[in-house]
Amino acid sequence: MARNIFNQPPKDDQQAAAPSPAPAKPAKLSGSVGGLRDSLREITANSIRDIDPAQIDMDGLRDRLVLEDSSIDELAESIRKHGQQVPIMVRPSNQPxxxxxxxxxxxxxxxxxxxxxxxxxxxxxxxxASLIAQGQENNLRLDPSFIEKSLFIKEMQEAGYKPGVIQDALGLTRQGVSNHRVVIEQLPAQLIHLIGPAHGIGRRQWGDLAAFSEKANLVEIAGETIATLPGDTPSSEKFNAVYAACSSKVRGAAKSTSRGTTTVVNDENGSYVGTLAIDDKAIAVKVARKDNPEFSQWFEKRAEATLKQLFEEWRNEHGTGS
Known part of the structure; x- marks a missing residue:
């Protein structure tokens, strides 16, 4: 069904009316007028029209967490300069x-x-057909994040769409749909909206965060953590900060006497640098490559030498012999 949404074959007027061995002239004229009318309707149905935005209702299921953000302003500026390059798709409403x-x-x-x-x-x-067209076009133009797809799947299922339609809309297998749904069912909706779409954060990471929900108030921790971040912090960095805070909270509750802590390290501007995890067994420094690719490369080249230098400083301070 999905393959035929955008390329529906035109009606065959010759097959619609049975041929007459000796058609009368009025019948032939009527058939010509009817064929012309049908052709004009088909051309109009597939042409691009200029429509007043006020005539278009923003109904249907939402497939994006963020609709009003800086990217909309950037898109508006591009359209102002160059015009609208790609048309939208609408369908007639019940209202005239x-x-x-x-x-x-x-x-x-x-x-x-x-x-x-x-x-x-x-x-x-x-x-x-409308839902499948929406899902397929959005997947091609701007790939939704894992959590956006999960929310879309949840809304489609709650709206009563059949599994086959949902799979076609997002190009997923039945198992793929199930993987998204398992995670979304464990996460509070308010938590997701606090963090945002978090592009680049996949199923495993969201699943790990969801696993904390039985041991900590994720919404409360997320609200407190995000409040300390700059307003323009990317959504993926919000996720990292919230995850680190939730992890620290859960570990602290599980073992109050433990030295286990996870600290989010930011630079002087408040931008995410990495995390420092400390427990009874180890001290770990984590620098996410996707967040700071250049710094990650620099750090990787110097990590071993820096660790040796710190060890020598500690040995000299404590007078420990070789």
């Missing part, structure tokens, strides 16, 4: 002269900031 969004919510939000009409493809789709 109104439409329902299928995909292109970010583009529609940006054009509402810029002003003017939005270029849109108008297609008549049922709910299943």
């Amino acid at each position: 002269d109104r439409y329902r969004i299928v995909y292109g919510r970010r583009r529609l939000a940006a054009i509402r900031k810029v002003g003017g009409a939005v270029k849109a493809i108008v297609r008549t789709l049922d709910d299943d």
Whole structure:
């Protein structure tokens, strides 16, 4: 079904009406007019129209955690300079002269900031076809994060969509859908919205955070942790900070006499640098390569020498012989 959404074959007018061995002239004229009418309808259905954004309703299931953010402003500025390069898709509403969004919510939000009409493809789709079109187009244009896909799956299931439709919408297997759902069921919705989409954070990391939910108030810890971060902190760094704080809280509750702590290390501007984990067995410094790739390379080259230097300083201070 998903492969035929955007390329539905035109109606065959010659097959629609049975041929007559000797058609009368009025019948032939009527058939020509009817064929022309159908052709015009088909052309109109597949053409790009200019529509007033006020006529378009932002209904349907949300597939993004963040719709109003800096990226919308950037997209609006690009459209202001270069025009709308890619049309959105809408489908007719039950109300006259109104439409329902299928995909292109970010583009529609940006054009509402810029002003003017939005270029849109108008297609008549049922709910299943509309959902599949929405999911497939978003996967191609801007890959949703793991947690965004998980929320989308949860909303689709709660709305009563069949498993096959959900799988087609996101291009996932049945097991893939199950993997997303298992994690999302363990996480408070408020926690997810505090952290955001967290691109680059996968199933295992979200699953590890979800595992803390039975031993700590994740929403409370997340709120306190994120409040200490700069306002422009990327969502993935918020996740790292929240995870470290939750891990520290859980370990502290499990063994109050333990020296186990996990500290988030930030620079003077408050940007995430890494984490320092200390317990009775080891001291570990963790620098995430995806957050600071250049610093990670620099640190890797010097880590061994730096550790030896610190050991020599400790030995000299304590007068320990070789």
